[in-house]
Amino acid sequence: RRHTRFKCDWSSDVCSSDLLLGRRYMAAQSFSSPQGKFMAKERTFSIIKPDATRRNLTGAINAKIEGAGLRIVAQRRVKWKQADAKKFYAVHKARPFYKDLVKFMTSGPIVIQVLEGENAVAKYRQVMGATNPANAEAGTIRKEFAESIKANSVHGSDSPENAKKEIKMCFKAKDRKSTRLNSSHT
Ligand code: CMP
Numbered sequence: 001r002r003h004t005r006f007k008c009d010w011s012s013d014v015c016s017s018d019l020l021l022g023r024r025y026m027a028a029q030s031f032s033s034p035q036g037k038f039m040a041k042e043r044t045f046s047i048i049k050p051d052a053t054r055r056n057l058t059g060a061i062n063a064k065i066e067g068a069g070l071r072i073v074a075q076r077r078v079k080w081k082q083a084d085a086k087k088f089y090a091v092h093k094a095r096p097f098y099k100d101l102v103k104f105m106t107s108g109p110i111v112i113q114v115l116e117g118e119n120a121v122a123k124y125r126q127v128m129g130a131t132n133p134a135n136a137e138a139g140t141i142r143k144e145f146a147e148s149i150k151a152n153s154v155h156g157s158d159s160p161e162n163a164k165k166e167i168k169m170c171f172k173a174k175d176r177k178s179t180r181l182n183s184s185h186t
Pocket residue numbers: 092097101131149150151152154155156
């Protein structure tokens with residue numbers, strides 16, 4: 001069986017850190033599917049939001065994530081300051097809900113995560129369900145746990161490119177040092 005070596009296209013800052021890759025080439029970034037083929041792994045960024053941490057739902061949400069075959073490879077509970085939330089959601093600056101969103105995201109602790117697996121970005125969006133819980137499918141995190149379109153329990157990156165940006169924005173050097181990937185788990 002041939003292993004494909006992928007050149008890492010992450011920013012050099014992240015690539016050279018201990019955190020999420022550990023090494024520049026992603027030989028360890030492939031894994032065996034049930035069919036025995038080697039599949040490319042992907043990472044996505046996740047936030048368990050204040051409405052969920054307030055109701056003690058971190059474990060229940062993590063069970064959904066893991067149940068879907070995604071691996072939580074980095075996780076940290078933090079409380080965002082206004083500047084953190086403003087920066088993270090800057091893309092929504094012009095939206096009428098921006099100010100309220102920033103207020104909500106700083107109203108309590110959040111859990112920031114890096115999830116890994118085949119098609120992690122799309123898979124996590126499926127597991128989360130639609131932004132508005134009223135439109136979310138049965139069994140999704142938002143259908144089961146979200147309170148409203150704003151307090152919708154989780155965030156997940158909308159593309160692999162944004163996942164890389166969000167991971168880099170939210171996991172700083174300190175976290176990167178303490179979060180070593182153990183490829184023997186895969
Ligand atoms: P998220 O996936 O984190 O991306 C942007 C967030 O803005 C979204 O989840 C919701 O928390 C919030 N949001 C999106 N649309 C609305 C809305 N119409 N009113 C209030 N908040 C919203």
